[in-house]
Amino acid sequence: MVARVAIQTQDFDVAAEIAALRAQDKRVGAICTFIGTVRDRNDGSTISTMELEHYPGMTEKSIEAMIDEAFKRFDIYTARVIHRVGLLQPLDQIVLVVVTSAHRGESFQACEFLMDYLKTQAPFWKKEQTPEGARWVDARVSDDAALARWGITSGNLAP
Amino acid sequence: MRVNVKYFASIRESVGTGAEQVETTAATLGALRDELIARGGAHAQSLARGRAVRVALNQVMSAEDAALSEGCEVAFFPPVTGG
Numbered sequence: 001m002v003a004r005v006a007i008q009t010q011d012f013d014v015a016a017e018i019a020a021l022r023a024q025d026k027r028v029g030a031i032c033t034f035i036g037t038v039r040d041r042n043d044g045s046t047i048s049t050m051e052l053e054h055y056p057g058m059t060e061k062s063i064e065a066m067i068d069e070a071f072k073r074f075d076i077y078t079a080r081v082i083h084r085v086g087l088l089q090p091l092d093q094i095v096l097v098v099v100t101s102a103h104r105g106e107s108f109q110a111c112e113f114l115m116d117y118l119k120t121q122a123p124f125w126k127k128e129q130t131p132e133g134a135r136w137v138d139a140r141v142s143d144d145a146a147l148a149r150w151g152i153t154s155g156n157l158a159p
Numbered sequence: 160m161r162v163n164v165k166y167f168a169s170i171r172e173s174v175g176t177g178a179e180q181v182e183t184t185a186a187t188l189g190a191l192r193d194e195l196i197a198r199g200g201a202h203a204q205s206l207a208r209g210r211a212v213r214v215a216l217n218q219v220m221s222a223e224d225a226a227l228s229e230g231c232e233v234a235f236f237p238p239v240t241g242g
Binding site: 036052053054055057058061062083094095115118119120121122123124125126127136137138139155156157158159 | 165167168169208209210211212213215218219220234236237238239240241242
């Protein structure tokens with residue numbers, strides 16, 4: 001059984017992760033993956049590096065809880081979330097979500113649900129290095145709206 | 160009672176520490192936040208009312224009316240930006 005959540009500094013191999021998740025599981029007929037990567041531009045500035053901070057313990061717990069929620073909502077077989085922390089550069093992979101199911105609809109939906117949830121509920125923070133200096137990335141209202149589509153109030157930007 | 164307070168990201172940077180033990184009479188998360196604001200300085204600025212500050216109690220996102228208990232872990236942080 002593959003662990004459902006990993007927070008790590010090192011990169012991940014998408015093909016190896018998928019292979020491990022579906023190994024010998026003949027029920028699986030659909031696999032959806034999402035990979036988030038570091039862009040070289042954000043809010044009008046060039047990004048040279050990005051540092052990711054998390055809350056050890058709570059971050060893992062919150063992702064476990066959101067995977068539990070995905071299992072309640074969707075008919076899926078397995079799910080795995082890997083999120084990198086530490087210093088990253090443009091082109092680097094940041095996050096991986098993989099979901100397996102019998103049919104594509106459930107894994108597509110679960111994958112999107114997990115990312116919408118992670119964006120506003122898992123304790124991670126990004127700090128970008130730009131030519132104007134370092135700055136913390138602002139949370140987006142659109143991410144709260146994305147989670148609202150699933151009937152969940154984010155509260156991420158609430159005062 | 161004594162509680163363990165953690166700060167993350169921009170709040171950690173502005174208060175100048177990631178963790179501290181706080182001796183408090185506050186009964187709830189919100190009352191603790193007000194106590195820390197009352198210290199003035201960086202705490203007042205970073206935790207100010209009207210700012211988007213999220214609070215976790217024992218590593219679960221919590222509302223400010225949640226009750227504190229001896230030795231609990233409280234964390235203050237800005238809106239999250241992972242993914």
